[in-house]
Amino acid sequence: MNKDKYGYRMPLLTSKPYSLVNVQHKNKLAQLFCKHNYILLNRFDKTTVFENIQGDEIVSICPKCGKIEFTTFFKYEGMGYK
């Protein structure tokens, strides 16, 4: 799988809407010794021009080491999230 397939940006729920966030993908050894600082980010596919209109894929990720805690899917309903 391509490493740079996914990009990350702040979701609309947070204060800075849709600003891009650089996530560093270090090796597994750096992830062991990192003091994780998980934040919620919106993951999108860089390779496609189409986006999911049903909702956003939200991941809880540490931007320093790139370790993912969990992933969820938030569905839109009307003007915002469900």
Ligand SMILES: [Zn+2]
């Ligand atoms: Zn970390």
